């Protein structure tokens with residue numbers, strides 16, 4: 364029998380595509396989001412029986428309620444931490460609350476939710492998949508805070524995965540590149556076009572995510588050349604410095620008019 368799967372951020376672009384493909388394969392799903400209407404609509408489009416849970420992952424009380432509800436009718440043994448926010452702006456024009464909310468959503472709340480999930484499961488056989496980003500391996504101008512959150516998430520995932528290496532708990536990391544969802548502002552879409560960056564469809568990303576989930580690997584990145592650049596950045600960051608420096612004038616044009624004057 365396929366495991367029950369708790370998917371956060373199910374109402375978003377990638378979340379919906381993952382939910383549809385998992386439901387078609389016969390997984391039983393608990394779909395988390397903050398918007399009941401969006402989740403109810405998604406539920407009506409899925410084959411099979413699934414549940415929705417509403418709550419804000421940044422709220423301590425909500426996280427507890429989400430988990431209580433998710434565990435009510437059988438333990439989910441797969442957690443996909445997909446909920447996230449993006450932030451694209453010149454650093455000197457960020458508001459301090461934008462900084463703290465991005466780190467909170469993408470990193471702190473994901474760590475706390477994983478901690479609370481594994482405790483609830485009493486550390487039984489399970490899989491946790493964290494959704495990172497190509498920007499969790501490549502520091503990118505205009506994305507300093509988003510990069511900080513996703514680099515942090517990648518480090519957390521890797522350390523935890525190694526800590527549980529001799530247990531039944533598998534912790535893996537999945538890193539999409541730019542994907543066609545509402546997380547990307549018009550500026551980001553225009554910038555990607557100007558730079559000729561490839562943009563994946565959520566369906567393609569969902570298929571790759573599920574391949575990682577159903578395989579035995581611990582990490583996967585989507586798409587060339589980002590996959591290659593991520594590795595290159597780890598070994599020869601100076602080469603990536605030079606490549607990004609060439610794109611910098613274009614990138615700065617799109618940081619919401621928030622260029623360094």
Ligand SMILES: NC(=O)c1ccc[n+]([C@@H]2O[C@H](COP(=O)([O-])OP(=O)(O)OC[C@H]3O[C@@H](n4cnc5c(N)ncnc54)[C@H](OP(=O)(O)O)[C@@H]3O)[C@@H](O)[C@H]2O)c1
Nearest residue numbers: 372374375376377397398419420446447496541542544546
């Ligand atoms: N799209 C890309 O270009 C791209 C590239 C690389 C990585 N990713 C990563 O992929 C994941 C999914 O992104 P997406 O593109 O599908 O974005 P999206 O369409 O904006 O969806 C984001 C999802 O996260 C949920 N969410 C955000 N903050 C939350 C909070 N505090 N509590 C509960 N739920 C919250 C949203 O719920 P509501 O509906 O309630 O707002 C929504 O379901 C993210 O982790 C993102 O960083 C995306």
